[in-house]
Amino acid sequence: MINIKTNNILFWIKNNLFNDLKGSILTVIGLYIAILIFFGLFKFIFINADWEVVIVNFRLLILGRFPIGQEWRLIPSLILSCILIGMSISIWSKLNLIKIILLILILYIIFAVFLSGFASLIIGIAIISGCLAYVLSNSYVLFKIKLNLLKKITIYGWILLLPLTLILLNINGGVGTERWGGVFLNIMLAAIGISGGIIFGPLLALGRNSNFKSIKYPCIAYIEFIRAAPLIGWLFLARFVLPTLLPSLFELNKIDIVIRAMIVLVGFSSAYIAEIVRGGLQSLPKGQREAGMALGLNEFNITWFIIIPQAIRAVIPALVSQFIALWKDTTLVYALSLTELLGAANAAVAQPDFVGKQIEVFLFIAVIFWAFSYIMSRISSKMETRLGLGKW
Amino acid sequence: MYKKLSLYISWITKTNRRRKYTINTSSISFLLIFTIYLSIRLSTLELDFNFLSQPAGFSMLNQWLTDYQSSDSRIIAYLTASFNTIRLVIIAIIFSTLIGLIIGISRLSSNWLISKMALIYINIFRNTPLLVQIVFWYIAIFLNFPNISEGKNISELIFISNRGLVIPWFNIKSQLLWIFIFGEIILITVSFLLRSFINNINNNKETKYPENILSIVFFIICSFILLFLTNISFTLDLPTLTSQGPNIFNYNGGLLMTPEFCAVLLGLSVYTGSFIAEIVRGSIQALPKGQTEAAMSVGLSNYQRLTLIILPQALRIMIPSITNQYLNVTKNSSLAVVIGYSELFLVSGIIINKAGHAVPMYFMIIVTYQCISWIISIGMNYLNKRVQLIDN
Numbered sequence: 001m002i003n004i005k006t007n008n009i010l011f012w013i014k015n016n017l018f019n020d021l022k023g024s025i026l027t028v029i030g031l032y033i034a035i036l037i038f039f040g041l042f043k044f045i046f047i048n049a050d051w052e053v054v055i056v057n058f059r060l061l062i063l064g065r066f067p068i069g070q071e072w073r074l075i076p077s078l079i080l081s082c083i084l085i086g087m088s089i090s091i092w093s094k095l096n097l098i099k100i101i102l103l104i105l106i107l108y109i110i111f112a113v114f115l116s117g118f119a120s121l122i123i124g125i126a127i128i129s130g131c132l133a134y135v136l137s138n139s140y141v142l143f144k145i146k147l148n149l150l151k152k153i154t155i156y157g158w159i160l161l162l163p164l165t166l167i168l169l170n171i172n173g174g175v176g177t178e179r180w181g182g183v184f185l186n187i188m189l190a191a192i193g194i195s196g197g198i199i200f201g202p203l204l205a206l207g208r209n210s211n212f213k214s215i216k217y218p219c220i221a222y223i224e225f226i227r228a229a230p231l232i233g234w235l236f237l238a239r240f241v242l243p244t245l246l247p248s249l250f251e252l253n254k255i256d257i258v259i260r261a262m263i264v265l266v267g268f269s270s271a272y273i274a275e276i277v278r279g280g281l282q283s284l285p286k287g288q289r290e291a292g293m294a295l296g297l298n299e300f301n302i303t304w305f306i307i308i309p310q311a312i313r314a315v316i317p318a319l320v321s322q323f324i325a326l327w328k329d330t331t332l333v334y335a336l337s338l339t340e341l342l343g344a345a346n347a348a349v350a351q352p353d354f355v356g357k358q359i360e361v362f363l364f365i366a367v368i369f370w371a372f373s374y375i376m377s378r379i380s381s382k383m384e385t386r387l388g389l390g391k392w
Numbered sequence: 393m394y395k396k397l398s399l400y401i402s403w404i405t406k407t408n409r410r411r412k413y414t415i416n417t418s419s420i421s422f423l424l425i426f427t428i429y430l431s432i433r434l435s436t437l438e439l440d441f442n443f444l445s446q447p448a449g450f451s452m453l454n455q456w457l458t459d460y461q462s463s464d465s466r467i468i469a470y471l472t473a474s475f476n477t478i479r480l481v482i483i484a485i486i487f488s489t490l491i492g493l494i495i496g497i498s499r500l501s502s503n504w505l506i507s508k509m510a511l512i513y514i515n516i517f518r519n520t521p522l523l524v525q526i527v528f529w530y531i532a533i534f535l536n537f538p539n540i541s542e543g544k545n546i547s548e549l550i551f552i553s554n555r556g557l558v559i560p561w562f563n564i565k566s567q568l569l570w571i572f573i574f575g576e577i578i579l580i581t582v583s584f585l586l587r588s589f590i591n592n593i594n595n596n597k598e599t600k601y602p603e604n605i606l607s608i609v610f611f612i613i614c615s616f617i618l619l620f621l622t623n624i625s626f627t628l629d630l631p632t633l634t635s636q637g638p639n640i641f642n643y644n645g646g647l648l649m650t651p652e653f654c655a656v657l658l659g660l661s662v663y664t665g666s667f668i669a670e671i672v673r674g675s676i677q678a679l680p681k682g683q684t685e686a687a688m689s690v691g692l693s694n695y696q697r698l699t700l701i702i703l704p705q706a707l708r709i710m711i712p713s714i715t716n717q718y719l720n721v722t723k724n725s726s727l728a729v730v731i732g733y734s735e736l737f738l739v740s741g742i743i744i745n746k747a748g749h750a751v752p753m754y755f756m757i758i759v760t761y762q763c764i765s766w767i768i769s770i771g772m773n774y775l776n777k778r779v780q781l782i783d784n
Contacts, residue, residue: 017504023503212412228761229723229757230726232729324519328520331523342521342524359532362532365524366525369520373519373520377518
């Protein structure tokens, strides 16, 4: 038995690593490089690196200059998002138990290392509530709830998450946008950019496909104009020119630079999402619209119930990759000297106590950015296989 | 609520004529009001371009082929910045294509180790924001190189320090350099015209002239004539480290690449390379497997199979997406402003700080980016047509 197994492994190694002379040379070179990089990283992370700079500046990196004592505003959203993540995993994904336990352990260890006392307690509560939500919604049959209802609850929860966060941030005095920072600011910018893009992008796409020239050409002009210049240009424009263009009504011309960045991100992402959705609209056969007309539906019903769902469904992978791009683009507000994650990292590096500790900080923030985009891209590829896209 | 909304909309859209009038009137009046408002707002700003002819009054580090002094006019400063951007974009496109091809092909290698290493490369660099990468390369790597006096030098030819990278380069000396470059551009167009002319003759005749060889020979001969006419001398320019007093060192000769340029170039090519690698992999996988098998059964070597059978066919699928990536490189090159590479946005920002006139400046920037994008897409569309023609 053992003999056969070793034979199999040897066979596999011979087939996949040393199948001929060139392959063997490549393997040896590749192995050398891989070992070099791996041990270099290992040595750096566990021996040479001084992670104190990250531990000391952890709050700066996560929350920026968020006022101390106001963190309670974020706790409900944090717990709700953990619950929603747990429910979503149980409904749409089949993770096995070992994977889940590993995930939670990794998350908790990371936060326990960097956080202390109260904050780590909150994170613990959030993670535990997420696990509870996972277990409860996994056994939804016991509560006599239909799966569709559960799905509906989860989707409405995700939709309500952003308004809830915004309300919590604004009631009872509130925390001004100028105090937002760190990863929190990145997440808020990305969330607002994505939700705004989802609302305005399809509208622009429909406008571009419209029969009315008075709607079609302005939409084309807007989309092409926005796509012509890089995002950083629009951000600079928002910084220097936008205040002079806005009316002085309600002090609109004195709005905070974070809100201006949000406006720009929404406008930018809606132009790009419009182009993606237009591709979906074009992929629909003409018969769909005609069938709707034959049923006697009016224009609004045809668009809302027949065209939009199918068009969006066809372009979900492209949409998610646009979301990932937007998440990565939120770093650009650093050019407006905001303390989002990259700005906070630069502020941490600039402290006189931590001269020459740039690599640690930048590795840390790169891992945070990477983790979010990687999770999103995994979700996208899972959705692609689940929806069976590219098969029809 | 939905029913009421649908009722209102169906009243508006009850007859075609009513719908048309409603939509056209409302959208045109909205556009009109918006334009009037915008023009009133803009009329308070300075919109003329006269400020561009005044002396710039700030200095930039001259790099390859730029010759800018602070006494030059602002338009010269702007053109220098555009040239900096174009140079960066061209070199980044070349490097990212090379990286993308190599990584994309090794992703499909039968060698398990090589393919997994390529996968890790793609996953890491695709999912991290470009700005984080650029800032990481700049602050953590290129600025951490030793001082110029203790800089490393590789066999007295290449110098590395925190002031940049110096490599040997050709020294081109001539009064008529620009005439030479202009003449070369004309020669290239003329030889393409010659080629199509010979092609036309070939269509009607039995004996065919070798159009490629003829046009290349024509081009080379005419280039040599132009070289002698403009009296250009090429000499090898070796870099040297000179000290002008204690602790004052300087590089003389050679081609100096500043740390900013190196960091942006590295970040752009590595980031875009990972995207191009995915495109290359996707388009090779999109080919029917029979192509590979047929090439193997004919007895072609690995290299021949790749260059003669697989890549020419895969090119047809990949060129549109690669064009998209090249356009992204153009837009992403604007991120260089964050680390202070003197490209369009940095120089325009300085000009705006000194002279105001933000709106005309941004208009010029958008036009410049649009022009670069047009040139790239025209070139790539030409290439696309050529690739499609080979098949027929």
